[in-house]
Amino acid sequence: MNTLLQVLSGSPTRAFGQLREESKFPVLALTASLLVAAVNLVIQLPLTMRILKLTLSSLPQNQMDMAFDVAYKLRYLQILGSMLEMAITLFLYAFLLYIITAIAKPSLTYTKSFTLILYSYFALLTGDFVNTGLLYMRGLDKIENMYDVSLTGLNLLTTLDKSGAAIYQFLSLVNPFQIWFILLLCIGLKVFTDINYMKALILCLIFWIILTIYPVCAAFFAEAKWKDVIM
Numbered sequence: 318m319n320t321l322l323q324v325l326s327g328s329p330t331r332a333f334g335q336l337r338e339e340s341k342f343p344v345l346a347l348t349a350s351l352l353v354a355a356v357n358l359v360i361q362l363p364l365t366m367r368i369l370k371l372t373l374s375s376l377p378q379n380q381m382d383m384a385f386d387v388a389y390k391l392r393y394l395q396i397l398g399s400m401l402e403m404a405i406t407l408f409l410y411a412f413l414l415y416i417i418t419a420i421a422k423p424s425l426t427y428t429k430s431f432t433l434i435l436y437s438y439f440a441l442l443t444g445d446f447v448n449t450g451l452l453y454m455r456g457l458d459k460i461e462n463m464y465d466v467s468l469t470g471l472n473l474l475t476t477l478d479k480s481g482a483a484i485y486q487f488l489s490l491v492n493p494f495q496i497w498f499i500l501l502l503c504i505g506l507k508v509f510t511d512i513n514y515m516k517a518l519i520l521c522l523i524f525w526i527i528l529t530i531y532p533v534c535a536a537f538f539a540e541a542k543w544k545d546v547i548m
Contacts, residue, residue, distance in 0.1 A: 324436045333508040343432050351400050357445050358396045367457050410434045423510035437501035444494025483537035
């Protein structure tokens with residue numbers, strides 16, 4: 318855990334240098350990340366229920382009430398499912414980074430790729446806590462749609478109506494914690510593979526751009542489908 322604190326507290330180069338010498342799979346760090354995510358999900362439950370109710374608002378009242386009651390009863394099971402989804406996501410991220418670095422020729426094993434992703438991902442987990450706190454400070458009643466939950470990105474400079482869901486979603490991903498995540502990846506990749514910082518930064522930006530494709534495209538098609546429904 319001292320290594321994780323070094324990664325997050327201003328000594329990532331030293332921390333990644335220590336991790337480079339380790340060959341074991343980071344089970345403890347993975348467990349810690351899942352527990353941190355679970356705590357945030359529990360704190361977010363009122364927010365999640367608020368968003369769910371807004372999402373179900375187009376249904377008839379009796380169907381909406383039934384669906385909401387089922388979701389409420391299964392809320393902790395959904396948290397377990399979210400933790401499993403996060404674990405799978407981390408493994409997929411590590412595989413993607415492994416493929417990208419393999420194409421670029423630096424020597425990065427899958428275990429090292431997973432270690433790098435996992436420790437850097439704590440920057441995003443920190444961002445989730447900050448965002449949750451800001452949402453509570455602003456008030457649950459201010460949440461008007463499923464996209465109105467990101468308070469740390471460039472999406473704050475525009476509105477959903479002006480930009481559209483896809484651009485709004487992309488702008489929400491341009492925030493200090495995503496930048497922190499990319500910088501940690503860049504430092505770790507440089508330490509793990511001995512490539513220069515410019516090449517490491519380019520590889521990390523490619524990796525990040527690929528990650529943004531899914532949520533942006535999902536927002537685009539969701540908006541298009543909603544427009545078809547109401548027209």
